[in-house]
Amino acid sequence: MADRLAGKIAIITGGGRGIGAGITQRFVEEGAKVAIVQRNPPAHALLDDRTLYVKADLANSEQIRSAVETVVERLGGLDILVNNAGIMFEKTVDDMTEADWDQMMDINLKAPFLLTKAAMPHLRKRTGASVVNIGSIEGLASNPGHPAYSASKAGIHGFTAAIAIDHGHEGIRCNAIAPGWINSDLSEMYLDSMPDSTRVRKELLAMHPVGRLGEPSDVGNLAVWLASEESAFVTGQVYVIDGGRTKKLPLPIS
Template identity: 50%
Template sequence: MQLADKVALVTGGGQGIGRGIVERYLEEGANVVVAQRSRLDAELEERPDVAHVPVDLSDSAALADVVDRAAEVFGALDILVNNAGLMAEHHISELPLKDWQRMEAVNVTAPLFLSQAVVAHLRKRGGGSIINIGSVEGMLTNPAHAAYAASKAAVHGMTRAMAIDLGPVGIRCNAIAPGWITSDLSEKYLDSKENPVEARSALRDLHPVGRLGQPTDVGDLAVYLGGDHSGFLSGEVIVLDGGRTIRLPTPD
């Protein structure tokens, strides 16, 4: 029970990577507050160690209030996981300003100002951990992802700067940069291919570990970063991609 007696605030924790983090945090004994627009499903909603605080993370004026409300639920906060994010695909020549602004608001502004708001609560506990969910696309990227890649690169840089500012008060800041993580959206994408079985096989072959990532893989790392065993780790961006980005392509 690595997170016993700890309270975590996880944005976008109802599905995908966020859900994997929430599930692992609960298994390790934490109480979890999920901040997101949509309601939780029945499985989470019925648990006494889970609470939901509704929020539109693109509304910067709501960020400080949502942290205070989250801290009230279980009486404290020890961990903030900035997980929620958006991705809209546009070629750079066709990127609308409104999509850029909304993506940056949710992916960059919200993590920054949620982190600012949580500092006072973490200091009451003698310190704590802030975990930002970045992406391998903050380092390498795909076509039509200029806005998304920019936002995740910003998250990585912000994480390092936050670690410097907050280290003296006992708050560690790290980022997880996931690669391909299985989700409803990724499965829909693979199912859209002419031969889904072949597409999944080819994708698996890109990963030296021989499989695709799961949300709980990110959750496992988030448990370590949120717990006391990572007390000397701060300011790092940890790539979690099954080795995919270290593998050079080979000629046919």
């Protein structure tokens, strides 16, 4: 076990599946104690003497505040906050209701604000505190039918810069990670649902100059660096991790 996060205490929202699980696993490998904060219990394999599950509905401000206080009480403080949990659905502006829009913003943008607000008094007490927000390449561009999702992730990128500016003098850094396509159980179900999933998979792979799709551990590796003292002079940044996908210009040829 390495020790880049030895002695650190972290909250990871949605840390029990997908990208969040990848971050949780890498943090634990690097010596951190991790509190997984989400609505449903994580897989038992993720829970051991270095991980703690705290139940919270991230659409509920009181449950968010209570979850942060529970983590601090049970683990003895807080050094790192990873705002990872989020939702996504595909609806154009025409199709979307006001309630749809509010739901996306409540989970993807308001919850990170409330979590950061609740965490701030505890982060101030630590040396080398770090907030890591999970944005998206869709905060920089958009897929069809994603106006609310893209808006929420662009908001996360802006929120990241603002936290870095306002709280840098307190020793609190804030950076964002903007993942591209990352393999997960949900992405596999999505691909399998396509009429010609074999062709779709081949074309998706061709979009990535590195020749593969992303893994949760790829995001976890970057999150470890951003949470550690190795990135002590880095704040307010958005790191795209997409295998080069957004740098590849499309051509009208196969």
